[in-house]
Amino acid sequence: MRITKLFVASLAAIMALAPAVSFAKYSGGTGEPDDPYQISSKADLLLISSDANDFDKCFIMIDDINMDGQDIGPNIIARDTGSGEGFQGISFTGTFDGRGHKLTNFTLYSRHQCIGLFGQIGSVGSVKNLGLENFTVSGYQYVGSLAGTNLGSIRDCYSTGLVRGVTQAMYIGGLVGYNSGSIADCYTVPESNMINTGFKISDVGVETHPPDQISGYLVVGGLAGLNSGTINGCYSTFRASGEGDVGGLVGDNSGNISDSWSSGLTAGSSSIAGFTGFNRGSIINCHSTGQVNGSYILVGGFVGENLNSGSITCCYSTGIVNGSSGTRMVGGFVGDSDINGVISRCFSTGDVNVTANGKEVGGFAGMSYASNIINCFATGSVKGSDKVGGLVGRTYHNSTINYCYSAGLVTGSTNVGGLVGVNDSDSNTLNCFWDIETSGQTTSAAGTGQTTAQMKTRSTFTDAGWDFAGETNNGTDDVWFEGIDYPNLNCQNNKPVANAGLNQILYAWIDGFAEVTLNGSASFDADGDALTYLWKWSIDGNDYETNGVNPLIQLPAGSHRIELIVNDGIVNSEPNYVEVNVIEPIKGTLMVMPRVINNRLEQKNILAMLRLPAGINRTQIDYNTPVLLYPGEIQTVKKFILGFSPISLFAAFSTNEVFEEITGIRPVQLYVVGQLKTGQFFYGGDTIRIINPGRPHPK
Numbered sequence: 001m002r003i004t005k006l007f008v009a010s011l012a013a014i015m016a017l018a019p020a021v022s023f024a025k026y027s028g029g030t031g032e033p034d035d036p037y038q039i040s041s042k043a044d045l046l047l048i049s050s051d052a053n054d055f056d057k058c059f060i061m062i063d064d065i066n067m068d069g070q071d072i073g074p075n076i077i078a079r080d081t082g083s084g085e086g087f088q089g090i091s092f093t094g095t096f097d098g099r100g101h102k103l104t105n106f107t108l109y110s111r112h113q114c115i116g117l118f119g120q121i122g123s124v125g126s127v128k129n130l131g132l133e134n135f136t137v138s139g140y141q142y143v144g145s146l147a148g149t150n151l152g153s154i155r156d157c158y159s160t161g162l163v164r165g166v167t168q169a170m171y172i173g174g175l176v177g178y179n180s181g182s183i184a185d186c187y188t189v190p191e192s193n194m195i196n197t198g199f200k201i202s203d204v205g206v207e208t209h210p211p212d213q214i215s216g217y218l219v220v221g222g223l224a225g226l227n228s229g230t231i232n233g234c235y236s237t238f239r240a241s242g243e244g245d246v247g248g249l250v251g252d253n254s255g256n257i258s259d260s261w262s263s264g265l266t267a268g269s270s271s272i273a274g275f276t277g278f279n280r281g282s283i284i285n286c287h288s289t290g291q292v293n294g295s296y297i298l299v300g301g302f303v304g305e306n307l308n309s310g311s312i313t314c315c316y317s318t319g320i321v322n323g324s325s326g327t328r329m330v331g332g333f334v335g336d337s338d339i340n341g342v343i344s345r346c347f348s349t350g351d352v353n354v355t356a357n358g359k360e361v362g363g364f365a366g367m368s369y370a371s372n373i374i375n376c377f378a379t380g381s382v383k384g385s386d387k388v389g390g391l392v393g394r395t396y397h398n399s400t401i402n403y404c405y406s407a408g409l410v411t412g413s414t415n416v417g418g419l420v421g422v423n424d425s426d427s428n429t430l431n432c433f434w435d436i437e438t439s440g441q442t443t444s445a446a447g448t449g450q451t452t453a454q455m456k457t458r459s460t461f462t463d464a465g466w467d468f469a470g471e472t473n474n475g476t477d478d479v480w481f482e483g484i485d486y487p488n489l490n491c492q493n494n495k496p497v498a499n500a501g502l503n504q505i506l507y508a509w510i511d512g513f514a515e516v517t518l519n520g521s522a523s524f525d526a527d528g529d530a531l532t533y534l535w536k537w538s539i540d541g542n543d544y545e546t547n548g549v550n551p552l553i554q555l556p557a558g559s560h561r562i563e564l565i566v567n568d569g570i571v572n573s574e575p576n577y578v579e580v581n582v583i584e585p586i587k588g589t590l591m592v593m594p595r596v597i598n599n600r601l602e603q604k605n606i607l608a609m610l611r612l613p614a615g616i617n618r619t620q621i622d623y624n625t626p627v628l629l630y631p632g633e634i635q636t637v638k639k640f641i642l643g644f645s646p647i648s649l650f651a652a653f654s655t656n657e658v659f660e661e662i663t664g665i666r667p668v669q670l671y672v673v674g675q676l677k678t679g680q681f682f683y684g685g686d687t688i689r690i691i692n693p694g695r696p697h698p699k
Helices: 004-023 042-048 458-462 657-661
Strands: 037-039 057-063 064-072 095-109 118-120 124-145 148-151 153-159 162-173 176-179 182-184 218-221 224-227 230-232 244-247 250-253 256-260 266-273 275-280 282-286 292-300 303-306 311-313 321-323 328-331 334-337 341-343 352-354 359-362 365-369 373-376 386-389 394-395 401-402 414-417 420-423 428-430 432-436 447-450 481-482 486-491 504-507 513-517 533-537 542-547 552-556 558-567 576-583 589-593 596-599 605-611 628-629 638-643 646-655 667-675 681-692
Touching: 037 042, 042 064, 064 153, 162 250, 176 182, 218 275, 256 321, 292 365, 321 328, 328 352, 328 394, 352 359, 359 420, 401 558, 458 533, 504 513, 513 576, 533 552, 552 558, 552 576, 589 667, 596 657, 605 657, 605 667, 605 681, 646 657, 646 667
Parallel strands: 037 057, 057 095, 064 095, 095 124, 118 148, 124 153, 124 162, 148 176, 153 182, 162 218, 176 224, 182 230, 218 244, 224 250, 230 256, 244 266, 250 275, 256 282, 266 292, 275 303, 282 311, 292 321, 292 328, 303 334, 311 341, 321 352, 328 359, 334 365, 341 373, 359 386, 365 394, 373 401, 386 414, 394 420, 401 428, 432 447, 504 576, 589 681, 596 681
Antiparallel strands: 124 148, 124 176, 162 176, 162 224, 218 224, 218 250, 244 250, 244 275, 266 275, 266 303, 292 303, 292 334, 328 334, 328 365, 359 365, 359 394, 386 394, 386 420, 414 420, 481 486, 513 552, 533 542, 533 558, 558 576, 589 605, 605 646, 628 667, 638 646, 667 681
């Protein structure tokens, strides 16, 4: 009977453990931050979508994954499950770290909205360090390779495949269909076999037809279709096409974009541009270099339409801008700067061409309507029919153009001006110039014509109140400086420089950790802007961050590489690194005597013998640093060393002081800690028992 009971008990114990082994998910891990699920195979990846209970868990990829042409449409992670407006499903709110690995060779198609590897990333969700290659993603609404919609964080990801909208598709992006979270340090580029093949297919959009034959394809961007969040440090070389709101980086922006660029060809009907088709947000320190082809209205080298207090600062475009017959509001930088929009410290160098019957065509802006264009210039040639200007085709309804110039060749049929084609009476064009020689135009609806020599003379501009470097009468912002030919903008914000300090060697305390003070004080910004500091490091696969110029952090024993990035309010620095090597403590064997202590103990001192490992000799011990007993940091009454290698440290500690630090009747763990001359700690621990604590009777 006793044997049977033991057998049953043992069997029950084995069965209790069996589920953890037999039904373990993925390739390892528990999904917790310190033990994320490990994804290493096609089966692992497809499994994530099958259990919404895992959508708030942590995942890491531990290998590249080839999907072998699998259609992962039914396996979208956090997919939309409804048919109405808005996302209907459970968002991904966990973390997915690709660890620099890539997912390749897959297709994705769904008739639902929010189409991507992740249907919707929730506000606390995070995806990072992941590459997507050789794929085709297609859908109807909110379509992107990585995510249909992102409310959380995406960083250090890239995409090199095809993203296509089908009939009446909206919000199509190379990486994300709609972003209201943050995207940082990401990019989208064509597959290598697609480069330099001409405009045969669209990387983002639809199968190529002439743009005026595409209908219903709206809000298309090389990186994101619609952005109401933040995008920083990103770029796209995708070619993008659609009917309206098409941009090389973003189709429609109402958020914040900084330090980003695009270079792909963009084509479409209205609100077509090299960077973003439509802007009502903030764009700082960005540029576009791709060609732009528009067929109807609002076509720009950088932005199609800048509207409703949209702000663009320190940006430029260099691509050629083409409009087909009858295209209106075409500009080298912006098609139309509209109602309360502000564009400052920006320029365009690309040529602007409208084949026939083009109206409101300008080297910088096709039209300015109740907006402000300040400290800008254009040098590309301009060709249109009516209302054609070297800088602006037409200013209208309380527009302000100030401290601007143009220098490109201007040709047209009616209302042609060297600077402005038509300047409405309620608009103000002030302190502006154009080159009468290079433009071929001696008249303009507004502005002052100058010879080429005068345009290259500093006083021409400073006498008109332009703020130049090296003078203070017109201000101290140093907006302009003398270029090789014409004045140039001092708007390219100098990128700050991060300095993470000197490498450090530190010694871990007996708990295995060392306190480290990081030092970013040598970081600087040439413009004198205030800096913010972001430190990043990893421990056992987990990422950590902190802020401040001199933060105090804890690091375990081992070698650590810590990254510092500083930001001047506009752009991030390049990362800089500090190496911190934390030396682990040396553990010895401790014996404390007596083994039991009570309040009747008449022994004045408690004795401890710490035997150190072989290889440590007495000459290495730092005798000037106290040997301490913990708890209480009690110093020795006496100490001496016996032996050579290994050696033993004998130490005596006051019994009274020990009793003052220990309360309660219990076993207590004591530690004796010393230091080598190098700074490395050595220690040992022992447990003794306390009975009737309290100060002992004096002898």
